Amino acid sequence: MTASMPSWHLEPWRRLQQRRQRQAMPHALLLAGPEGLGKRLFAQRLIQSLLCDQPADGEACGSCRSCRLLAAGTHPDRIGLGLGLRKDGSARTEIVVDQVRELSARLAMRSQFGGWQVACIDPADAMNPAAANALLKTLEEPAEQTLLLLIADQPWRLPQTIRSRCQRIDFQLPDQALALDWLQQQGLSAAEAEAALLAAAGNPGLALRWHGAGELAWRSEVRQDLAGLAQGRVPLLEVVRRWQDSHPAQRLWFAAQAAVDELRARAVGEAPPLGSRLDEQGLLAWYAQVNLCREQVRGPLRLDLLLLEILSGWR
The missing domain is CATH 3.40.50.300 (P-loop containing nucleotide triphosphate hydrolases)
Structure with missing residues (x-):
């Protein structure tokens, strides 16, 4: 064993x-x-x-x-x-x-x-x-x-x-090399392991689960939605409905990670990859709000209104 x-x-x-x-x-x-x-x-x-x-x-x-x-x-x-x-x-x-x-x-x-x-x-x-x-x-x-x-x-x-x-x-996140090695032992290719670990923010267990369930595709959808909202190309209520109807907690996880990516880009002087117009303080506040919403998904509050507030703030 x-x-x-x-x-x-x-x-x-x-x-x-x-x-x-x-x-x-x-x-x-x-x-x-x-x-x-x-x-x-x-x-x-x-x-x-x-x-x-x-x-x-x-x-x-x-x-x-x-x-x-x-x-x-x-x-x-x-x-x-x-x-x-x-x-x-x-x-x-x-x-x-x-x-x-x-x-x-x-x-x-x-x-x-x-x-x-x-x-x-x-x-x-x-x-x-x-x-x-x-x-x-x-x-x-x-x-x-x-x-x-x-x-x-x-x-x-x-x-x-x-x-x-x-x-x-x-139990803390293992070193990236250990996590990648473990994921490849579970049958993922090197490229699959790297992509899944990136989406899971270094968490190998979540990376393996999301890869196996095909949930990593939602990461791309979330990032496309956020980019579209930032540029005014996507109707706000359409995104709210889609997130509410399909694994909202998972989509909020990917949204929080997208905010981290925006912050990292700003820290090194690069253009934000999703085109967010929020400044650093705004991104930090939005990140905190998204994580709070993840905890409230199964609570008594109306999820559509929570998502509407969050996505309005991003836009």
Whole structure:
């Protein structure tokens, strides 16, 4: 299994295995960093390792009873907590206090197999304040051989009281050479890897996903839309409708990166590639506004009005 581990996982994995050998595993781990860097793959690997009946060199065997139960999703000592569903069947947008209380009650019981029990909260940064407060008691009074795994793409959303009670592993963007090498190992050509990594702002996981799903074409569309708006060639409402109807969060990501490209061009005295008429301060403010809108896409605000404000500002 080690051969397939992304290179940027090797060091945190090594440190955890050293702690495990010293019988000094933390009772709570926060896996933090941008989406696309493999935090969930890392968590899955760690859970398999801890629950395996006969691990070798820190790796799960894949064939024992525990490994088979994990693969089937029925291991009694592996507990997952996510957004879940409301009583009416609709998807939740946050983790609520009743979910955390149920989890805490479960963790207060002994492991059914007599070893580790592992609870994974994902996305942990979706806990509302009441849920986060309810988790504190479990963090402060951990049961023996119990590990709480918190996974957060936006760890700053977690209260400091939660963050301070977890050992934190930060997943950061790898060096470009490592990212390109990894993408080529996944089957991309050198040119494909470079183009995808550029579109994903150096994030190899997102680059691979977007390449495989054909989503990189949206980057060109977004840049064409922004160039057309800057030059007055594209109707504003037409762009708003197109972005609203087709993967708005993804298009906003590419829009934010376009603003960065405009800023870089200005910094070296070149003409902005998309012809933006905003000055440096205007571009910085627009970049911040786009990122805020990305967070609001699934919220209660009307997306068409948010997009209209943003794209009007660009034009």
